[in-house]
Amino acid sequence: MTIDILFEDNHVLAVVKPPGIPSQEDETRDPDMLTLLKDDLKLRYDKPGNVFLGLVHRLDRPVGGAMVFAKTSKAASRLSEAVRSRNFGKTYMCIVQGTPAKRTATLKHYIRKDAKRNLAVVFDSPAAEAKEAILDYTVMATVQGFSLLAVKLHTGRTHQIRAQLAHIGCPLVGDSKYGAVKRKDIADVQLWSTSVSFPHPVTKETLTFRSLPERNAAWGWWTIEELEAASTVFIADSPTRGR
Template sequence: MSIPILFEDNHLLVVEKPPGIPSQEDETGDADMLTLLKQDLKERYNKPGNVFLGLVHRLDRPVGGAMLFAKTSKAASRLSESIRSRSFGKTYVCIVQGIPAVQNATLKHYIRKDNKRNQVTIYNQPAEDAKEAILSYEVAAASGKHALVAIRLHTGRPHQIRAQLSHIGFPLVGDLKYGAAKTAGISDIALWSTSISVEHPVTKEDLLFTSSPSGSPCWDWWSNDQLARASTLLITPDRKD
């Protein structure tokens, strides 16, 4: 399986995750990103024994785009700390059913995950076992009954973008789990990881990695200029939200 590499050095590996592949091994037993990339590193560098590769963050199985891994334990630890301190910037683009009247806003909810159902519940107020979930969005374009929306995550909760936008009445195209109507010809969820901005764990250089939506026919609903604008709309120089 060919997985495009966006960046690689001795400490980091940044790739473009294809939709449909789990981030890590799950109960399905299907090939997953972590295992595939470990195998690739082992073969490309002729490494004996086990290969270290740290899973820094996850993308839902149906989601594609930029994904970062750590090639050393030191890098993994420092990148995990950047996520906890919210200096690890993540932006996405998605297509929603309906057109939000509010063109840009910050959403704050509380999310509780049901692991048995692999689904989350959203609350407007703090609730038992629910974690704070914050994102900012901006409508980049609208056409017919759909909108192209840029997202900047401030927290990284399970199914966060999908659940929060559905909660305010705008489920993602293709996301039947969170209330979307079926769309002919669309099998993937219309959500793509477009950028990761982070300080290099060793050199301290500010890095930005980008990826453009592809694959699903729903991205063809928009022009290249519209997709490019949406992909860069919420990338800001200051990563410390």
Template sequence: MGGRSSETPPIPILYEDNHLLVVVKPPGIPSQEDESGDPDMLTLLKEDLKLRHNKPGNVFLGLVHRLDRPVGGVMLFAKTSKAAGRLSDSVRTRSFRKTYLAVLSKAPKSSEGSLLHYLAKDSRRNIVTAYARPTADAKEARLSYRTRSGPGGLTLAAVQLHTGRPHQIRVQFSAIGCPLIGDLKYGASDRGETSPKGVHGDIALWSARAGIPHPVTKEWMEFQSMPPSLQPPWTAWTLEQLQQASTRLSMDDMPI
């Protein structure tokens, strides 16, 4: 991808056609413009499309879903308003399948299962609270997971979202006493060498797989990106083990 600032990490393109753009979001870049004023994915990709395709005027690019700033991995964008509407419908009807990999500071009591909470966001403080029962202004949040143990008490979790709430994976695992490595906002302690290294407080959470019907052809499409296996804490597992973990969960029927 061209037209980047020297301080902005590369944004690999996994797939592109006239309707859809799929990239690997680097950790530390906001999904869209925020109060920080830092370069964001939506703006950077619009500038890149304009440059690569020599387009005059404004370029359309629709945000299909968001990833938290500290999170990296597969991210989808719509290149036309029609595609944006159809992809949004897929998200709304839960035809959009997302699998994440996370490294937990503690193993859950069950090696696989589902989590159900009700999440309320405090927008002013940008923090989300999980409740065990329905609560005013809280929205239902559900996910399924499978875990694999690693050295030093670390646990790898493959996670499939059934809802798309802000900070959902981070908050739900924190609520059961298993915060993600590096996620100081939601209860993780500083694990030193096992913590992700990054200037924006990277956390051990990666968007590994995304599957969705193509907005025009309706063909099922699936994209993958593995976390940086040479950086802690992902070094606790081989690249093959990371791929197996995400594939096994995405192919199986997990409880919803």
């Protein structure tokens, strides 16, 4: 399997995760990003024994796009702290059924993970065991009852984008788990990690890595210019690398 590398140095590895691959090994035992990249590093650098690679953040299995891994334990610790302190920016684009009532808005809900059903339960006000979930969105374009949204996450809750947008009546295309109409022509949830931005764990330089989906499935409903515009709405002024 070929995985696009956006950036690599001695501390950080930024790649494009293909849709349909788990971020790390799960109960299916299907090939996962962490294992695939460890095997690749071992092969490319002819490393004996085990290869260290730290999982900094996760993308849901159906979701593709920019993803970052740490190549040393020190980098893993510092990047994990950046995530915890909300100094790790994450932006996405998605395609939803319908159109949100407001063109641009901040959504604030409370999410509780239902582990038995692998679902995020959304509440409008604080609830037992529910954690605050905040995101910004902007409607970029609409066509035939569907909308292309740019999204910025402020928190990283289970299925957050999928659950919050479904809660306001706009489930993501392909996401039958959260109420979207099933389609034979679309297998994956139409959600893409367009950028990740963070301070380099050693140099402290702000790095931003971008990715766009291929224009297949529902992504093909939009022009490349519309996808480009959606991918840059929430990116702050900072050095940008990748594609």
